[in-house]
Amino acid sequence: MMEQAYQKIYAFLDENRNNMIADLCELIAYNSVRGEALPGKPFGDAPAAALAKTEEICRRMGLAAENHENYALSAKLNEKPVKLDILAHLDIVEAGDGWDTDPFKGVIKDGKIFGRGSSDDKGPAVAAIYAAAAVKKFCPELSGNCRLVLGSSEETGSEDIKHFYATHKNAPMSFSPDAEYPVINIEKGAYGPKFSAEWESDVCCACEACIAGMRVLKLAGGKTNNIVPKTAWAQILIPVQGEILIELLTIACEKTGKATGAVFDIRRESSEVYRVTVTGEGAHASMPERGNNAQTALIKMLASLPLADCRSTRAIKAFNALFPHGDTSGKALGIEQKDDISGALTLNFGVLDLGENGFTARFDSRVPICATEETVSKPVAKKLAALGFTVDTLQMKAAHHTPADSELVKTLIRVYEQHTGKKGECLAIGGGTYVHDIEGGVAFGCEMPGADYHIHGPNEYAIIDELIKSAKMFAQAIFELCV
Secondary structure (H helix, E strand, C coil): CHHHHHHHHHHHHHHHHHHHHHHHHHCCCCCCCCCEECCEEEHHHHHHHHHHHHHHHHHCCEEEEEEEECCCCEECCCCEEEEHHHEEEECCCCCCCCCCCCCCCCCCEEEEEEEECCCCHHHHHHHHHHHHHHHHHHCCCCCCCCEEEECCHHHHHHHHHHHHHCCCCCCCEEEECCECCEEEECCCCCECCCCEEEECCCCCCCHHHHHCCCCEEEEEEECCCCCCCCCEEEECCCCCCHHHHHHHHHHHHHHHHHHHEEEEEEEEECCCCCEEEEEEEEEEEHHHHCCCCCHHHHHHHHCCCCCCCHHHHHHHHHHHHCCCCCCCCCCCCCCEEEEEECCEEEEEEEEEEECEEEEEEEEEEECCCCCCCCCHHHHHHHHHCCCCCCEEECCCCCEEEECCCHHHHHHHHHHHHHHCCCCCCCECCCCCCCCCCCCCCECEECCCCCCCCCCCCCCEEEHHHHHCCCHHHHHEEEEEHHH
């Protein structure tokens, strides 16, 4: 009986291949980047329009859909108790430059659909809609209900989901097809405080030990905390007739460049001011070891110079001691830790803006399940306070963990293995998904392991055969978890 139902469901999804493609292309046409809030449209016109189009698709497919003040859309199979929520989002990031096709046309080529949102996350959303519709059509006697929750601000803080669950109880089980297969059941927590200091005009003491007052006027690194800074620069004051200091600066840049792999460039801006620009390699803060932090490379070089003993110099030396180049585990900061389930803490010194009257800075740490405020935020705050720095928060976001032996995880692993022929496993990630704050939630698809769909970059695409396969996996999961 079950196998017969599956065969009907799979045949239905194969037969509706072109309809799925057409619906996805329609959704891609909406440039649903968050815009200015309008009356009744908290994220602007385009996200609201994408929700309206999706509601139309859901109703056409036989699902009971409801728009929740243009924050999110829900769609249900029946009126029975909800046992499973599937969360996907319809908002997107900016298209940006570098596309070979129109990012809002849904161009089909070589078995792929190119367009912004095709993989993240409009394609998975369409796959989930068709999966739910197929189960409703061929399995009307389910004892439980599956609810789709389709949001419109995942890319900008997930206010949509917070709004929805403020008035709706979350299902006992949830998954989001907004990540990768097989199953992500652990998402690390996070601690990323802003810290700062202010001082009077940063004039050096000009003593002999300062070698005529060489000092940093300005240091600018990254601007986004969850990205490893690719570039950083500093303005350095070298008094007139400071030829030996210029030579020391050149040697320091060459030496640090060889040691770090970053590229240093020196330019003279005026008679006494030199600009040093550093280029490294960007990466997501959840995997800082994949990048080459230009900000910490620059700090390493500056800390090696005979700078004047002033507040900016002391701050730079403190940064170099707390965030030495290449330390992505928090060892120098005193928070290095790991556990066997979620892995090691990662750290990225991501933001820095230093001038003659102070600085503001932030670091990003992704913390394992074992981490607590006693082992992370409190010792950090104590160490920074001892240096005269002000820390804005001790609050740490806890890790998310759904046990691998839960019914949800075991079912999804089995479904993945049956449809792909590959070994299923649970994954732990440093990033966060739609279900991070939802008890019992995991991420399931739609990215296949090791693939690059150019998400958030130019030429984003989804593979049509994979979307159909995902829809079949979603349908089987819905049936098995709601039967």
